[in-house]
Amino acid sequence: MTSRKPTKINQVLQKWPRGTVATQEWLNQMQVSSRLANWHVKSGWLVRFGARAFAQAGDRIDWLGGLYTLQTQLGMSIHVGARTALELHGRSHFVPLGREKRVMLISDQPEQLPAWFRNHKWEADLGHSCLSLFKQIPDKAITKLDCGGFKVIMSSAERAIMEQIRKARDNADIMHAYQLMEGLSTLRPDLVQKLLGNCRSIKVKRFFLWSAETAGHAWFERLESSRVDLGKGKRQIYKGGQFNKKYQISVPQRKELPGV
Secondary structure, eight states: OOOOOOOHHHHHHHTSOTTSOEEHHHHHHTTOOHHHHHHHHHHTSEEEEETTEEEETTOOOOHHHHHHHHHHTSOOOOEEOHHHHHHHTTOSSOOSOSTTOEEEEEESSOOOOOHHHHSSOOSSEEEEEEOOOBSSOOGGGEEEEEOSSOEEEEEOHHHHHHHHHHHOOSHHHHHHHHHHHHTOTTOOHHHHHHHHHHBOOHHHHHHHHHHHHHHTOGGGGGOOGGGSOOOSSOBOOSTTOEEETTTTEEEOOGGGSTTO
């Protein structure tokens, strides 16, 4: 009995999850040159997805499939973060997959997304921010979303709420961050402690602690807040709010807060 070795394209397809993009950089590692990739496009095996990017024939690729490629093939720090991560953790009311949904993607370090990802018309409104919010990311602050055939990295709930606070720009954003905090009754205090210890933003640390304490979460009592560097001086976080002496920040008045 004899067996025939699989062709190079078959070997590539076996390692390439359906619904994701293949970059030319990855194809080069798989010994498929740009010239050979072009030949496979002409033969109908591959479809051009953008500059130096390809899809399998017949595939429909959403933003999650594109994100998978950025993470696994290009080694980028971009991930699902902030409010979107909380939504996908089931801690909000909808999953951001439709055209009208705002998806928040966050990078832990400065990086530019490739043209094929930036220029594609995804079926969602994608926003990308480079935050550099933490000095180190604890392993437990990284979780994976199962997309059926592949997985993408996203923030844990503990990390996501801190990212959401960091992105707040006005009173409405601050109030929304507090409303999200109200629903986070099961955060892990050990992970929260590590994230606060690695967080570079004084604003984030102060507002996080104030909102967790105000919301009355049981896990807050297990934090060692005295070990968290909260900096010096006053900070205006909520315009026209009341001053909180403990955390030296302006916050919404108590009558403005839902559930208080």
